[in-house]
Amino acid sequence: MLFLPELTTLGAGLVFFFFSLGRPSNDKVQKSAIAVAGLTLLISLLCVRSEGTLFYGAYQVDLFSQLFKVLIALGTLIILLFSANDAGVKKGLQAEYYLFLFTAVLGLMMLVSSIELLAIFVALEVSSFAVYIMVPMRKNSITSGLQMEAGIKYLLYGVVATGLMLFGMSYIYGLTGTTELAKIAPALSKVYTQPAAIVAILLVLAGFFYKLALFPLHFWVPDIYEGASNETTAFIAAVPKLAAVALLIRMTNLVTGPGMVIVNVLGVCAVLSMFYGNLSALVQKDIKRLLGFSGIAHAGFILLGLLTFQLTGYGTAIYYIVGYLMMNLACFLVICSISQGGKNVAVEDFTGLHKRSPILAITFTVALFALAGIPPFVGFTGKFLLLLGALKQGHLVIVTLAAINTAIAIYYYLSIVRVTFCTDDEDRGAVAINPLMSTLSVLLMLSIVVMGVFPSQFIDMAGSALKLIH
């Protein structure tokens, strides 16, 4: 029971491994992928209340980890649902693609439960390597090799980030003599003002900064987003970030008293992330690159919750990343739907979308306004609560700079809304979407609005999950 969600994904991976040995029809592979993802979600939901430790204390199953597993499974299922036409993946590689997808999911699920440095490292690598391989699996004809470049870049940068993290872990082990997070915290609290400890913690955090696409480990984002297929980008943009936030929370928990140096470094990273992401996004033409840069800015916002070193701050960070998952999925649903043959989508491709497909246009508008942080959507509530938490701790300068960033960001979101809603184009035909997609987009819209207007339940749930790990 404790390990059931992970076992399911592992089984799913095996199923696709066997599929890949034969020559199954695309249709069959896709249907089974959706079915398996649905099953994983169901099982994670069933296991949400289970508690216990495994593998000699290296692996903890509690509400915190189980909630994240549900979210990971949910995100994966939604992505599989809207990428069902699956135009982006190379012919004949579908089964392999899903094999690696589910391996990545397995890695992420293990990651959120790991409470020991080596387990964390192994889980992180399982998920990372699977995604490294998914990126170049895009159809060659669409991008003329761009995906290969993206894959290599992702791999090389990723390995460097991992190296930094391992280096930091070695310091932590050297300082404390243990690899278990629970024992590290008290041991580290005696030395956390020492430069070695600070360097160690920051280096370990760097590994997750990379996953979360946070300045200064953000540089892979635009090229990989552009090079990977739309579905893969949707996955990279949403799901691993969930696990990264979970682990960042576990890691910041190590710092029992907020050392000023660490707070300052995190604050600078947060602010630079926002400025870098938002300013770069202003000039983007490719929608995935744009969302990539906006993602860097959002990562900066999430960091605002972590640098409070307070449970409520962590809670809002979780709330925000869940909201971000919903907004991002809504955006990518629209992108995948209007992309022709899995091509990249430019901003001008949204011209006249309000006529070509009203439901997609509305979904996209809601998601963009939510990302921009306009009420009553989840993006606003999340940002507001994050700013509130940070100001409570006295970070007035950071909060002011973050608020200014909201104003910068609105411009590029608004330009897309303008193209979507305020222009007409007779040449571009209607976008056909099936009832499943309309239902899905309505559900995503609803979740963006409901989470935004009634955040209490979500924050309380995050709060009760956090109490267990503190």
Add this chain to the structure above:
Amino acid sequence: MDQLLINSGFPILSVLTFLPLVGALLLLPLRSEEWCRRVSLGFTSLIALLSLKLLFGFDKTTAKFQFVEHKVWIDTFNINYTMGIDGISLLLILLTTLIMPFCVLASWSYIKTRVKSFMICLLIMETAMVGVFAALDFVLFYILWEAMLIPMYMLIGIWGGPRKIYASIKFFLYTLAGSILLLVAIIWLYVANDHSFFIPDMMWQHYSVTAQVCLFIAFFLAFAIKVPMFPFHTWLPAAHVEAPTAGSVILASILLKMGTYGFLRFALPITPEATVILMPYVLWLSIAGIIYGGFTALGQSDMKKLIAYSSVGHMGFVTLGIFVMNVDGIEGAILQMINHGITTGALFLCVGMIYERTHSRELLSATGIGKYMPIFITFLGFFSLSSFAFPGTNSFVGEFMILSGAFQFSTSQNQFPYLALAAIPGAVLAAAYMLRMLQKIVWGGTNNPDLAWLRDFDLNVREIVTLAPFLFFVFWIGLGPQPFLELMHTSVSELLTQFDLHQTGAVAAAGLLGN
């Protein structure tokens, strides 16, 4: 929570706020455009009728908040759903609810494309606008204040004129950028006030003078852009010119009032000492707005632009009235907010009616209409007179009170009344530009365009029904303003009493700054 006074079991404010939203949802499945219009008219009229309940149930003798509703919303952060009104917000809510049916009527034949979406935007606007005036929780206020931008952006961006893209984005960016620091100020106040977002809790606290000045600047940026005060007005002409008629009316009549309402509700009670310190600058900016608006309006050839710049001038009078800090000034300012809503709203409706016929807003292409459209000209004439504060019309009362307040202000400071004297040319300019417009439209010159075909297109019944109520209020407020002033009197006196009690420290600080 002793400021609260719950005198109604029926959640009238919530109903007024969310009924439009229900209407918008009901519009969704409708297919017929005609029915979209009818349903929207039905809903806005129903809300207008319901809002009269506020008027009849309102207790004029107390400055406390009335019709209060209170529900816990986000417990962890002590954010509540609190609504209530006092004498300052009552009239603004009534103005909003009463003007909306006419916005629907004015769009009846003006809007031909995407009627359903248009009506949905109008109804969502109404929800946000009523909510802003009724909110007593700062988070609730901010959410509605910002949420309003989306439908307004759509109104301008989709149904606007040729430069709609530029105008709508400028409007959105300008207003959003202005309110960003307001958000930081709200959170700062929350932390300073023992984690409470309840607006009355934040009032009349003794924050340090430095903090007050920072807060005031944050408030000022947000509200001055919304008013808009000179020199933050540049988004207004663009937005007004490009917006469809209903959009212009909403913008002029209600949205601009949110800025001045913000000054009254937040800036004065939360930062009284900073208000005293910075008062001279705000006053002279108001004067600059009055004069600048007047001169620019004089030079316009586009009727909508002319009225838009006249708004800058009129709103200058309102901010002048607020910051002279005496009963006449503030009551005059609130009354002038209502007056401006009525008169300028009506003028925009008039221009919209010409535009529907000639498809031009140029003054030159509308010269000499008076010969062919007598009913229209009658309305336009009265509204123009009201716009430059002709005695007997509503604006006369408002501007008179504001100027009287300005004179009293100078007297109380033992100064020569520079301030009031500086404002008076604005009143003259108003007469000049309005009469210039009126004269051109009614008679024109020797080479008028041939508009004889308009003979058969004088106002129809729907248009007369749209304009008549505005005229009614022009004269009612102009001839008998007492009932309106009575509604706000207690709240305004209370505001001033408290203000005088809490500004003492500032006088010393102002003296220090002066030295």
